[in-house]
Amino acid sequence: MQETAPQAVHQHAPPTSFIRKHVFSLDHKVIGKQYYGLALVAVFVGMILSWLMRIHLGWPNWPIPGLDKLSAVGAPGGVMTPEYYLSLMTMHGTIMVFFVLTNAPFAAFGNYFLPIQIGAEDMAFPRFNMMSFWTTFTAFLVMIAAFFVSDGPPISGWTAYAPLSAVGKDAGPGLAMGQNLWAISIAIFCIGSLLGALNFIATTLDLRTKGMSLSRMPYSTWAWFVTAVISLLAFAVLLPACILLILDRTAGTSFFIASGLVLSDHLQPHTGGSTLLWQHLFWFFGHPEVYIAILPSIGIVATILPVFARKPLLGPRATIGCMIAIGFLSYMVWGHHMFVSGMNPFSANLFSIPTLFITIPATILTLLLIGTVYGAKMRFASPALFCLGFVSVFISGGVSGFFLAQPSLDVYLHGTYFVVAHFHFVMAVASIFGVFAATYFWFPKMFGRMMNDSLGKWHFWLTFIGVYCIFMPMHYLGLAGNVRRYSAFVDDYLIPLIPVHKFITIAALATGAAQLIFLFNLIWSRFKGPVASENPWEATSLEWSTTSPPPFDNFGGRHMVVYQGPNEYAVEGSMNDYAMQSSPEKIVTR
Amino acid sequence: MGKLFAAAVFVITIVSVAFFVMHTWWLPIDISTTGPAIDHQMDETMIGVGILFLAGQLVLAAFVWGSSNASSGKKIKIFPGGATPLVAGAIILVGLEILTLTLVGSKAWGAIYIAPPAENSQQIDVQAEQFAFYFRYPGPDGQFGALHPDKIDDGSGNYFGLDPANDIAARDDVVVGSLTIPVNTPIWLKLHSKDVGHSFYVRELRVQQDFVPGLEIPLHFTATQTGKFEIVCTQLCGLGHYNMKAYLEVVSQDDFQQWLKTQAGQ
Numbered sequence: 102m103q104e105t106a107p108q109a110v111h112q113h114a115p116p117t118s119f120i121r122k123h124v125f126s127l128d129h130k131v132i133g134k135q136y137y138g139l140a141l142v143a144v145f146v147g148m149i150l151s152w153l154m155r156i157h158l159g160w161p162n163w164p165i166p167g168l169d170k171l172s173a174v175g176a177p178g179g180v181m182t183p184e185y186y187l188s189l190m191t192m193h194g195t196i197m198v199f200f201v202l203t204n205a206p207f208a209a210f211g212n213y214f215l216p217i218q219i220g221a222e223d224m225a226f227p228r229f230n231m232m233s234f235w236t237t238f239t240a241f242l243v244m245i246a247a248f249f250v251s252d253g254p255p256i257s258g259w260t261a262y263a264p265l266s267a268v269g270k271d272a273g274p275g276l277a278m279g280q281n282l283w284a285i286s287i288a289i290f291c292i293g294s295l296l297g298a299l300n301f302i303a304t305t306l307d308l309r310t311k312g313m314s315l316s317r318m319p320y321s322t323w324a325w326f327v328t329a330v331i332s333l334l335a336f337a338v339l340l341p342a343c344i345l346l347i348l349d350r351t352a353g354t355s356f357f358i359a360s361g362l363v364l365s366d367h368l369q370p371h372t373g374g375s376t377l378l379w380q381h382l383f384w385f386f387g388h389p390e391v392y393i394a395i396l397p398s399i400g401i402v403a404t405i406l407p408v409f410a411r412k413p414l415l416g417p418r419a420t421i422g423c424m425i426a427i428g429f430l431s432y433m434v435w436g437h438h439m440f441v442s443g444m445n446p447f448s449a450n451l452f453s454i455p456t457l458f459i460t461i462p463a464t465i466l467t468l469l470l471i472g473t474v475y476g477a478k479m480r481f482a483s484p485a486l487f488c489l490g491f492v493s494v495f496i497s498g499g500v501s502g503f504f505l506a507q508p509s510l511d512v513y514l515h516g517t518y519f520v521v522a523h524f525h526f527v528m529a530v531a532s533i534f535g536v537f538a539a540t541y542f543w544f545p546k547m548f549g550r551m552m553n554d555s556l557g558k559w560h561f562w563l564t565f566i567g568v569y570c571i572f573m574p575m576h577y578l579g580l581a582g583n584v585r586r587y588s589a590f591v592d593d594y595l596i597p598l599i600p601v602h603k604f605i606t607i608a609a610l611a612t613g614a615a616q617l618i619f620l621f622n623l624i625w626s627r628f629k630g631p632v633a634s635e636n637p638w639e640a641t642s643l644e645w646s647t648t649s650p651p652p653f654d655n656f657g658g659r660h661m662v663v664y665q666g667p668n669e670y671a672v673e674g675s676m677n678d679y680a681m682q683s684s685p686e687k688i689v690t691r
Numbered sequence: 692m693g694k695l696f697a698a699a700v701f702v703i704t705i706v707s708v709a710f711f712v713m714h715t716w717w718l719p720i721d722i723s724t725t726g727p728a729i730d731h732q733m734d735e736t737m738i739g740v741g742i743l744f745l746a747g748q749l750v751l752a753a754f755v756w757g758s759s760n761a762s763s764g765k766k767i768k769i770f771p772g773g774a775t776p777l778v779a780g781a782i783i784l785v786g787l788e789i790l791t792l793t794l795v796g797s798k799a800w801g802a803i804y805i806a807p808p809a810e811n812s813q814q815i816d817v818q819a820e821q822f823a824f825y826f827r828y829p830g831p832d833g834q835f836g837a838l839h840p841d842k843i844d845d846g847s848g849n850y851f852g853l854d855p856a857n858d859i860a861a862r863d864d865v866v867v868g869s870l871t872i873p874v875n876t877p878i879w880l881k882l883h884s885k886d887v888g889h890s891f892y893v894r895e896l897r898v899q900q901d902f903v904p905g906l907e908i909p910l911h912f913t914a915t916q917t918g919k920f921e922i923v924c925t926q927l928c929g930l931g932h933y934n935m936k937a938y939l940e941v942v943s944q945d946d947f948q949q950w951l952k953t954q955a956g957q
């Protein structure tokens with residue numbers, strides 16, 4: 102691969118106007134912060150929605166103060182209707198998966214740090230970069246607009262299964278304009294993600310500075326690169342799927358709607374579509390999306406953990422190999438979401454095998470992280486705690502995958518809270534722990550100030566214990582057959598399980614409240630935190646060889662040359678116990 | 692701080708496992724011929740995965756505990772043997788676990804979904820709609836009437852879209868709102884949806900199957916115990932999803948024949 106001098110591609114001068122500097126900026130660092138800001142707004146919206154849902158599940162008749170102001174129809178007197186519960190659930194899932202778990206670990210931190218970590222001055226296509234953010238922002242506005250249309254947000258879940266999502270208002274409230282906005286928003290989001298993915302791939306392949314071979318790239322950069330490749334293929338399928346859905350809804354086509362359906366006493370004017378086609382297209386995107394959410398966090402933890410363990414990551418080549426293997430296998434497993442969907446039962450066995458196989462690279466990654474902690478001289482700052490917490494919740498979320506990967510067990514557990522527990526642990530909580538670790542770790546570089554470590558530790562402990570109190574009991578509910586996506590539990594066998602739901606609700610409210618500590622810490626430290634040095638954590642990658650925050654061109658006109666891998670900790674015979682990637686010193690022994 | 696983390700992971704792990712071991716919340720009784728294989732598979736997986744979970748969490752806790760003891764003069768230690776034994780161990784152990792689960796589990800799956808239904812099965816049509824299940828039995832003629840979606844009319848009780856005026860086979864079809872089946876008799880359901888996706892889930896039968904609009908989905912099982920059980924919908928189908936349910940009544944063969952006669956006479 103030809104190595105290009107970074108200055109050759111840095112084509113835009115420092116902006117001078119406020120608009121070009123802070124709003125329509127071409128600077129990858131500003132765009133990274135914009136993505137982070139959007140994810141931050143989105144995560145608090147999503148979290149408040151989950152609070153409302155949890156309160157309703159624990160105490161269905163309890164009026165929630167102010168909820169009727171948000172929707173007088175959806176929550177008359179503050180008590181939400183069943184359809185409004187489903188609306189909040191749909192919006193919670195959609196906002197969290199797309200605007201938080203895709204944006205924060207990948208688009209936000211990737212944008213900010215991928216170019217710096219490879220010694221480039223910017224992304225390969227700065228204008229595409231700006232467009233990808235503002236496209237994503239537009240998608241968010243369109244999605245939020247669904248709260249304010251007359252029939253309310255859609256009720257078909259974040260998976261928008263057809264024909265519920267395709268036939269329009271006859272299927273129920275929220276399925277007219279609300280569902281249109283959902284489909285349009287996701288289509289726009291796909292465009293933004295495709296632009297971003299292309300940019301990440303081109304930047305990684307073309308803009309590495311002298312000496313930054315692929316094997317010397319930090320693990321976070323590897324993870325963002327692999328994630329970009331996954332995104333490119335995944336969103337390229339979801340986009341046409343959304344367009345077909347929009348056509349079914351607005352142009353009278355029948356891609357996803359079978360003949361002879363009767364809704365609201367109307368024989369639907371559609372013929373010949375396939376309900377399962379939507380599921381195949383959606384999950385061809387949907388399962389790789391799980392890895393779009395989690396791989397960046399794996400890379401982030403693999404980068405940060407050695408910094409605080411003061412020793413190299415165990416098995417660096419195996420780590421990269423496993424990330425690539427996961428990315429490759431992620432395209433062969435979508436059918437495990439469809440074991441009971443009515444697809445050919447023989448295919449269940451075929452989809453089960455690669456699904457189980459994917460646990461091998463995932464297990465190796467986990468073992469390598471645990472092995473890295475062995476014999477370390479651990480510095481227990483907030484980023485380290487969140488990395489260790491990540492390993493714990495990744496184990497918890499990963500092992501339940503063994504159950505759901507088997508059709509013979511999925512036949513009992515599918516559609517229950519066991520699934521909710523599994524994907525929240527492995528995809529949401531683990532990914533968010535990676536984001537928290539990244540935030541505490543890179544905040545000094547991004548804003549030039551340190552975050553408060555004591556508040557960070559309080560945040561960690563309350564969150565770590567909280568997420569176990571929320572999601573571990575959901576496994577038990579799933580084993581008892583507690584169906585998910587119910588707005589109330591009226592079945593005879595579900596009523597005895599309501600106390601468990603009350604416990605989960607209390608845990609969710611407390612854990613959510615703990616996030617306010619994080620928010621306060623972010624805002625307070627931005628203005629009042631102690632000034633950060635260039636390399637406060639004694640880390641090796643290139644972002645720590647420049648000022649905090651970095652100048653507009655990242656390295657103040659210097660053309661970085663890389664001499665070391667990213668993993669040079671516990672180095673002997675050096676002034677420090679580590680060797681920076683930009684350091685030309687020869688490492689003798691370890 | 693490291694010791695606190697290790698202790699927290701230890702307590703969380705033990706408490707989590709305890710509820711699984713004590714079966715505080717667990718699967719209900721199994722009443723189907725295919726259920727024991729599934730329950731066996733569940734137990735096997737629970738043990739294998741439980742060991743992985745315990746080992747992963749406790750080793751993490753132990754290593755973190757150890758790493759917090761490091762005094763400033765202490766040398767960093769690299770994992771014995773490096774990454775290779777971990778990678779090899781993961782491939783062999785998890786690989787074996789996967790092969791075992793796949794070989795055993797595919798039999799349990801095949802018994803429900805791949806094996807053809809028995810010749811002498813009691814056939815029952817099921818129609819799912821927002822937000823109810825309806826069940827149709829062939830009357831004394833042993834034949835089902837044809838379905839005509841344009842004739843579906845909930846108001847007059849024509850949930851399946853039968854055309855008794857022109858279709859003799861449809862005239863004696865029995866349509867009811869709960870599923871009554873004879874014990875120890877193979878049952879062959881044919882699932883239809885009137886409108887959107889639904890699902891048929893009976894915990895005690897260990898079966899779950901989606902209704903797919905536009906397709907007829909077969910499902911077969913044999914109940915081994917009499918009793919009354921809940922059928923619930925597990926596929927999001929709209930605002931009344933939470934309340935979409937019916938009852939399954941498993942009765943003796945004689946009671947079933949008597950029940951069917953009574954229904955046909957009405």
